[in-house]
Amino acid sequence: MLARGGETPVKLSARNQIQGVVKSVTHGAVNSEVVLEIAGGTEIVSIVTRASAESLGLAVGSTAYAVVKASNVMVAVD
Numbered sequence: 001m002l003a004r005g006g007e008t009p010v011k012l013s014a015r016n017q018i019q020g021v022v023k024s025v026t027h028g029a030v031n032s033e034v035v036l037e038i039a040g041g042t043e044i045v046s047i048v049t050r051a052s053a054e055s056l057g058l059a060v061g062s063t064a065y066a067v068v069k070a071s072n073v074m075v076a077v078d
Contacts, residue, residue, distance in 0.1 A: 001067040002034060002046050004056045014069035020044060022062045025053060034058055036066050 003012065020036030023043065032053035036044045044066045058064060 001069070002036075002048055002052075002056065002058065003065045003067050004058070004063070012067060014067045016068035018044065018066045018068070020064060020066060022058055022060055022064055024060060025058050027053065032058070034064070036064055038066070 001014070003017070018036075018038050020038040023035040023037040024033075025035075026033040027050050030050060031047050032050045034046050034048060034053060036046070038044060046066060056064070
């Protein structure tokens with residue numbers, strides 16, 4: 001999930017809010033792929049509806065938050 005905010009995180013029940021800068025937005029017919037660059041150059045990729053990406057005004061260089069709320073997180077190793 002993605003959120004826009006100012007200098008402080010958005011007030012949500014999800015505690016995992018990772019601030020980043022939008023590196024790219026690729027719009028499809030229905031969905032948009034948004035790449036956020038966070039600290040250290042790490043990238044987080046999110047797929048959101050095109051309507052949501054446009055409503056949030058997600059554009060290269062804008063600040064956004066990757067919001068993660070999950071009851072399960074899978075870990076894999078080689």
